[in-house]
Amino acid sequence: MTKKAKADKLFIANEEKAKHAVELIIANKELAAVASEKYTELFNFAPFGYFILSPKGVILELNLAGAEMLNKERSKLKNAVLSLFVSNDTRPIFNHFLGKVFKSKIKETCEVNFSNNGSLPMNAHVTGIVTKNGEQCLVTVIDISNRKRTEETLKKLSNAVEQTADIVFITNRDGIIEYVNPAFEKLTGYTKQEAVGKTPRILKSGSYSQAQYEHMWKTILSGQTYKNVMLNKRKSGELFYTE
Numbered sequence: 001m002t003k004k005a006k007a008d009k010l011f012i013a014n015e016e017k018a019k020h021a022v023e024l025i026i027a028n029k030e031l032a033a034v035a036s037e038k039y040t041e042l043f044n045f046a047p048f049g050y051f052i053l054s055p056k057g058v059i060l061e062l063n064l065a066g067a068e069m070l071n072k073e074r075s076k077l078k079n080a081v082l083s084l085f086v087s088n089d090t091r092p093i094f095n096h097f098l099g100k101v102f103k104s105k106i107k108e109t110c111e112v113n114f115s116n117n118g119s120l121p122m123n124a125h126v127t128g129i130v131t132k133n134g135e136q137c138l139v140t141v142i143d144i145s146n147r148k149r150t151e152e153t154l155k156k157l158s159n160a161v162e163q164t165a166d167i168v169f170i171t172n173r174d175g176i177i178e179y180v181n182p183a184f185e186k187l188t189g190y191t192k193q194e195a196v197g198k199t200p201r202i203l204k205s206g207s208y209s210q211a212q213y214e215h216m217w218k219t220i221l222s223g224q225t226y227k228n229v230m231l232n233k234r235k236s237g238e239l240f241y242t243e
Helices: 003-045 066-071 091-104 144-165 182-189 210-221
Strands: 049-053 059-062 109-114 122-130 135-142 169-171 177-180 230-233 239-242
Touching: 003 066, 049 066, 066 135, 091 109, 091 122, 091 135, 122 144
Parallel strands: none
Antiparallel strands: 049 059, 049 135, 109 122, 122 135, 169 177, 230 239
């Protein structure tokens, strides 16, 4: 092969490589554009509040859910300080959290209350992580108000059950006891450890037929209220009546 032919062949090969490189660049740009568009959609329409903050807590960007949580127009929230929307009693927690995010460079979390423009305070679980350049952090805010209210209700219910003088015990659908209150222990003589895992048959006095017990459980499992006066037996063998 002549020198000219070799040069022509090398030129064609280099031209093909250059063309392929350009195609890759174009393809990558198209992919980047698509990825950017998808990221923007995910950011804007996510069900959680997303905030991009400066080290001083200034809101640089936020999504629609974030604006809705703070009950203000999105445009008016940019360049505002996010901590000003946190309740006075939990603001020190948030400020400490933000400082840790930028200092530790790892994901940090906290729970605070947001005062959203006159509405009821919003209990929130907050997660933050710093960006690669260390100049901003992405903060996710999840409304946990319903969960907190449920926890508070359950706590009150639990206190009521624990303190009542009436026997309270909870079974699963198979009749296995999962919980007894202090009144149960006091009146039956069985400790919680002795009762849990057993069935209410430990209180059986022998005064009722199997058909009566089947009727009771059938009524309970159908979602109806069963009411009757029954003769039961304590751990000591002593009989006692319960309604």
